[in-house]
Amino acid sequence: xxxxxxxxxxxxxxxxxxxxxxxxxxxxxxxxxxxxxxxxxxxxxxxxxxxxxxxxxxxxxxxxxxxxxxxxxxxxxxxxxxxxxxxxxxxxxxxxxxxxxxxxxxxxxxxxxxxxxxxxxxxxxxxxxxxxxxxxxxxxxxxxxxxxxxxxxxxxxxxxxxxxxxxxxxxxxxxxxxxxxxxxxxxxxxxxxxxxxxxxxxxxxxxxxxxxxxxxxxxxxxxxxxxxxxxxxxxxxxxxxxxxxxxxxxxxxxxxxxxxxxxxxxxxxxxxxxxxxxxxxxxxxxxxxxxxxxxxxxxxxxxxxxxxxxxxxxxxxxxxxxxxxxxxxxxxxxxxxxxxxxxxxxxxxxxxxxxxxxxxxxxxxxxxxxxxxxxxxxxxxxxxxxxxxxxxxxxxxxxxxxxxxxxxxxxxxxxxxxxxxxxxxxxxxxxxxxxxxxxxxxxxxxxxxxxxxxxxxxxxxxxxxxxxxxxxxxxxxxxxxxxxxxxxxxxxxxxxxxxxxxxxxxx
Amino acid sequence: xxxxxxxxxxxxxxxxxxxxxxxxxxxxxxxxxxxxxxxxxxxxxxxxxxxxxxxxxxxxxxxxxxxxxxxxxxxxxxxxxxxxxxxxxxxxxxxxxxxxxxxxxxxxxxxxxxxxxxxxxxxxxxxxxxxxxxxxxxxxxxxxxxxxxxxxxxxxxxxxxxxxxxxxxxxxxxxxxxxxxxxxxxxxxxxxxxxxxxxxxxxxxxxxxxxxxxxxxxxxxxxxxxxxxxxxxxxxxxxxxxxxxxxxxxxxxxxxxxxxxxxxxxxxxxxxxxxxxxxxxxxxxx
Numbered sequence: 001x002x003x004x005x006x007x008x009x010x011x012x013x014x015x016x017x018x019x020x021x022x023x024x025x026x027x028x029x030x031x032x033x034x035x036x037x038x039x040x041x042x043x044x045x046x047x048x049x050x051x052x053x054x055x056x057x058x059x060x061x062x063x064x065x066x067x068x069x070x071x072x073x074x075x076x077x078x079x080x081x082x083x084x085x086x087x088x089x090x091x092x093x094x095x096x097x098x099x100x101x102x103x104x105x106x107x108x109x110x111x112x113x114x115x116x117x118x119x120x121x122x123x124x125x126x127x128x129x130x131x132x133x134x135x136x137x138x139x140x141x142x143x144x145x146x147x148x149x150x151x152x153x154x155x156x157x158x159x160x161x162x163x164x165x166x167x168x169x170x171x172x173x174x175x176x177x178x179x180x181x182x183x184x185x186x187x188x189x190x191x192x193x194x195x196x197x198x199x200x201x202x203x204x205x206x207x208x209x210x211x212x213x214x215x216x217x218x219x220x221x222x223x224x225x226x227x228x229x230x231x232x233x234x235x236x237x238x239x240x241x242x243x244x245x246x247x248x249x250x251x252x253x254x255x256x257x258x259x260x261x262x263x264x265x266x267x268x269x270x271x272x273x274x275x276x277x278x279x280x281x282x283x284x285x286x287x288x289x290x291x292x293x294x295x296x297x298x299x300x301x302x303x304x305x306x307x308x309x310x311x312x313x314x315x316x317x318x319x320x321x322x323x324x325x326x327x328x329x330x331x332x333x334x335x336x337x338x339x340x341x342x343x344x345x346x347x348x349x350x351x352x353x354x355x356x357x358x359x360x361x362x363x364x365x366x367x368x369x370x371x372x373x374x375x376x377x378x379x380x381x382x383x384x385x386x387x388x389x390x391x392x393x394x395x396x397x398x399x400x401x402x403x404x405x406x407x408x409x410x411x412x413x414x415x416x417x418x419x420x421x422x423x424x425x426x427x428x429x430x431x432x433x434x435x436x437x438x439x440x441x442x443x444x445x446x447x448x449x450x451x452x453x454x455x456x457x458x459x460x461x462x463x464x465x466x467x468x469x470x471x472x473x474x475x476x477x478x479x480x481x482x483x484x485x486x487x488x489x490x491x492x493x494x495x496x497x498x499x500x501x502x503x504x505x506x507x
Numbered sequence: 508x509x510x511x512x513x514x515x516x517x518x519x520x521x522x523x524x525x526x527x528x529x530x531x532x533x534x535x536x537x538x539x540x541x542x543x544x545x546x547x548x549x550x551x552x553x554x555x556x557x558x559x560x561x562x563x564x565x566x567x568x569x570x571x572x573x574x575x576x577x578x579x580x581x582x583x584x585x586x587x588x589x590x591x592x593x594x595x596x597x598x599x600x601x602x603x604x605x606x607x608x609x610x611x612x613x614x615x616x617x618x619x620x621x622x623x624x625x626x627x628x629x630x631x632x633x634x635x636x637x638x639x640x641x642x643x644x645x646x647x648x649x650x651x652x653x654x655x656x657x658x659x660x661x662x663x664x665x666x667x668x669x670x671x672x673x674x675x676x677x678x679x680x681x682x683x684x685x686x687x688x689x690x691x692x693x694x695x696x697x698x699x700x701x702x703x704x705x706x707x708x709x710x711x712x713x714x715x716x717x718x719x720x721x722x723x724x725x726x727x728x729x730x731x732x733x734x735x736x737x738x739x740x741x742x743x744x745x746x747x748x749x750x751x752x753x754x755x756x757x758x759x760x761x762x763x764x765x766x767x768x769x770x771x772x773x774x775x776x777x778x779x780x781x782x783x784x785x786x787x788x789x790x791x792x793x
Contacts, residue, residue, distance in 0.1 A: 194775070209775055233778040233788075250783050252738065274723055275784060277558065294721050295554055295701060319557050337557045342547050342577035342585070348670030350584040353577075355547055355591065360573035362561075385564055385571050402568035406541055411568050475566075 080159060085167075087113045087176075087183045097164050102154040104164035107136060114185050116174055125163050127174060129185075134173035136165055145173035186225045189217060189506040193494045195236065196478045196487040199244040199261055204478070204487040204505070205229065206494050207236045219505040221496040226505075229264070241285040242439045246304070248288055250276045256288070256302060256309070270302055272309040283327045283439035291320045291334070299323055299334065299367070313367060313376065325369070326391045327441040331418075332367045333379075333391040362386045364397055366418065379420040387411075390437040394418075394460075398443055400432050413445055413458070426462040430454075434477050444479050455479060455486055468497045541569035542763045548582020548595035549672050550699040551621055551718045552752045556595060558780055559771045566770075570763050576699065579672025583610040583755045592764050594755035597621060597672020601755070604675055605684060614759055618771045619752040620787035622719040623677055624728040624736035626704075630711045633657040635730040642685040644714060650693070652712060663693045665706045665715035673700065676750040677716045681731060716748075720785035738787045752786075 079097040083105065086092075092113035095106035107125050111118035116129040127134045135144040141155040150173065156165040171178055177187040191210040198204050199218070208215040216230045216238070229235075238247040238259065247259035248269065254276055258269035276290040285304070292300035292311060299313040299320060313320075319337040326332070340357040361383040368374040379397055380386065389399035395418030402411040413427040413435055430447035435458075437443055443458040444467070452471035456464040467479070472490035479486040486497040494505040546556055553576035560572040582594025587610055598604050599615040625636060633656055636644075643649035644662055653659045666687050667674040678687060689696075695710075697703045700721050707715040708725040715726075719736055722728045728736045731748055740746035754760075760768050770776060777788035 207775075214778060233782055236775075236779045237783070252782050252785070254783070254785065275554075275720070277783065294704070294723075319554070321558075321561055335561075337561065337572075337574075339553070339557070340545075340547070340573050340575035342575040342581055344577060344581055344584075344670075346668070348578060348580050348584075348668070350588065353581050353584050353588060353590070355545075355575055355577075355585060357545060357573035357575070360575070361571065383571070385568055387565055387568055400568065402564075404541060404543055404569050404571035406569060 085110075085113050085183055086181065087115075088185050089182070095162065095164075097157065097159055099154050099157055099164075102166060104154065104157060105167050105170075107156070107163045107165045107170070110165065110167065110170055114171065114174055114176060114183070120163070127170060129174055132173060132175045134170055136163065136170075138163060143169070143173075145169075189219065189226050189494075191506065192492040193489055193506055194476060196476055196489055196494060197238070197240045197247075198478045198480065198485060198487050199240050201480065201485045201498070204494065204496055205238070205240060205247075206489075206506075219494055219496075221498065221503050221505065235259075237279075239279045239281060239288070241281045242283055243285040245285060248279055248281075250279065250290075270307050270309045274298075274300070274309070276300060276309075278322045280323055280325065282325050282329050284329060287329075289323045289325060289332065291323060296320045299332070312369070315376065317376075320365075322389065324390045324437075326393050326395075327437065327439050328393045330368070330370050330393075331391045331395060332369055333389050333397045334365055334367070334376075335362050335386065335389060336365055337362055364389050364399065364416070366391060366395075366397060377420065379416055388435045390435065390443075392437060392443070392460075393441045398426065398435060398437065400435055426458060427464070433474070436477075436479070438480070446474065446477055448474075453490075455488075468500060468502070470495075470502065540567040540763050540766055543571045543573060544593065544764055544767055545585075545591045546572065546574040546593040546595055546754075547577065547585040547591040548593075548755075549579045549597050549752065550576035550701070551579075551597060551673060551720070552576075552595040552619065554720075555619055555752075555771075555781060555784055555786060558784060559767070559776060562776070562780065563767055563770045567763070567766070570767070578668065578670040578698070579675065580607060580670035583613055586610070586613060586755050586757050589757075592756065593760075593768075596753050596755050597750050598675050599751070599753055605679060606669070606675065610755065613755045613757060615753040615755055616760065616768050616772070617751045617789055618754050618768065619777075619781055620741065620749060620789060620792055621676075621752045622736060622738060622741045622746070622749040622787060623673060623681070623716055624719050624722050624748070625681060625714065625716050625731060626707050626722060626726045626728050627715075628663075628707055628711050628713045629725070629727050631657060631714070631727065633729060635733055637732050638681065638683050641731075642682050645682055645687045646685060647688045647690050660712045661693050663695070663710050663713040664690065665695045665697060665703060665710065665713050667703060667716075668696045668698050672750070672752075673703075673716065673718060677748065680748045680750070681716065738785075738791075741787055742791050742793075744793075749787075751789075 081096055083094050083096040084091050085094050094109040094113055097104050108118045111127045116127045119126045124137045132146055136156050138158050139155050141152045143150050152166050152169050156163055171183055176185045191208050193206045194209050195207045196204050203218055203220045205218050214231050214233045214236050216235055217226050218229050219226045234249050234251045238249040240247050247261055249257055251257050254273045255271050256269040257266050259266040274292055275294055276292055277296055279288050279290045281288055287301055287303050289301050292298040295318040297318045298311040300309050300311050302309050321335045323332050323334040338359055338361055340355050340360040342355045345352040364379045364386055365376040366379055367376045385402040387400040391397050396415045398415045400411050401414045410431045412425050413432045415426050416423045430449050432445055432447050434446040445458050446453055446455045452469055453474040454466055455468045456466045458464050468486050474488055474490050476489040488495050495502045556574050579596040582596040583600035585591035586594040600610045601613050601615045603609045640655045650662055652662055697706050700718055703715050703717045704721045707713050734740050734746045741749045754768055774790055
């Protein structure tokens, strides 16, 4: 017969995940205690000995502070019963016993269900997965979680040569969590996240911003598993190639580091130590362009097939930023942050100091990448703020214009012709938050109105095709050109959207 | 090097990602911050300021920036005159420093850690200089490289003009408060970090000083009292020629100015953008 049994799980776990430092764990302890206090982990229990199981009467306990509810439909005279645990949606049969109000599970079965290895050394047993270990000692409430002292509520017991342990403590020690009736082999990440970067239709790289140190994760939509990729500060600004093969970032010495996302290995791509900002891959994933130099007075490039950095433009105009290349690789647009002009006498007296800010602001320039030594062409002169500039294959430059004087309420999506003569509004009826051009030369924008944030494809004529809509504070977006995958940060959480359905990958 | 954990990537489906895989921040819905922030002062801090402004603007599109650089002292001067909201300065201008009185009523907001280096032309064979040797060179008492272990060549002294924050810090920390004495020959004053780099790179037998961010292949940094000018040596306390960079404001900052200063002080900006630009994150200093 089958009956429902929920698992008591008073949280006294002192273990810590080695990926997290002790300070942060301390900060999170109260939150975790709360969460585990509410856990009701249920399992279908099958009596091993039918006769005793059949005579059992249901017992129910109400949840108490720090203790999960206990709902036992059967109290079995014979202590060993088969329970069914659901781990990551996959059901496994696990032998269990009751010890007072606690249910203990066969450690070897738990290891199997959780995808961990199990090593029995006689007086002790170890469960381990790729990142975690739990070392258990027969009849001792003390155990080691990832090398640190931890404690069970009830000491493990050996019955008929099988070691039985508490479920919540082991799940936690192995980096998992119990969520309602489901055991998850990997904890759903919790925190504040930024910089979503899609590396394929099912995974997204994000930075965890609330950690004490830099933590960069890969999250997978299919099973909500997460993996830490790096704790290197500079890797937080890693830019992923459109084909998902590589990531690149500049380290503290301004060397370019190339990361192979298949193997997880990285190497110094170029030892050139000139400052490199705003790295951007070309659509074919063969080159990376960047603003280069102490004052970003150059545009540099490196090719995947080589390791030397070349400057393709060095016109002494300082403060270049955000180069973007058209999908066909023939054109580039970049921003120049024009500074004001300050002047004073040789003694730098206060009286003589004058500053002319009349031309200070951001201006857009385009560069023909098909011609060697091509001269850049200034496209704009107005003093509006120009954001998210991109160049289309037809030469038009599309950008968001924001009026700092507030005379134009909405931030407007504008398009300017290749010769700079024709400037038009593509979207002015809604506030435009963000825009990008895909490797397929498709323009994608995010707009907001009272109903929420809408992500849409925009045609050359400004017609919009809605891809996704959400009522939340969206701070960052990454999207596939065909609209099949969108990754975004909404209210600090990471969402991945496929076929119009959003899955929250963090909490 | 393998800083990344090895992981298995699922089959890469054919897809079309944004050409910038880091697709970017968007302004928060309902963002109400707007206005114009004017910033003047340190040329060393100007690239950092412009980078921060660009990032900040993506979160707050209606905030515009007008920035300029003319040396540190012009930062608090501009704030005092009311022609800049922020005065970028390589020293705490709310206190007295050699050569400059405190700017009363101004608040110093730390925004970066700036290491400085003694630099020489690549033809100079000297690799290390002590405080006393530097004092001798900049006071004009030592005029030949052979007196500090180099070749028999005249030393060409290049210095920043009066009012430079780099000069204030260099005098205080490298020269132990010693003077920089103007000379009739083999002496040149320059107006910015960029000019210093160019002058040292193109003048044989020259010596100068510059923010570490500007040190690259065409000039050579020398050790100070046997210690290499590196971020690591600044953090571990071995290398002494560094300072905080400050944003001076008239009283405590408010509104968009406050938000911008908080943005640049934030750990995320400090450990990514500022570090990439060869500044040392504020949080790295004990």
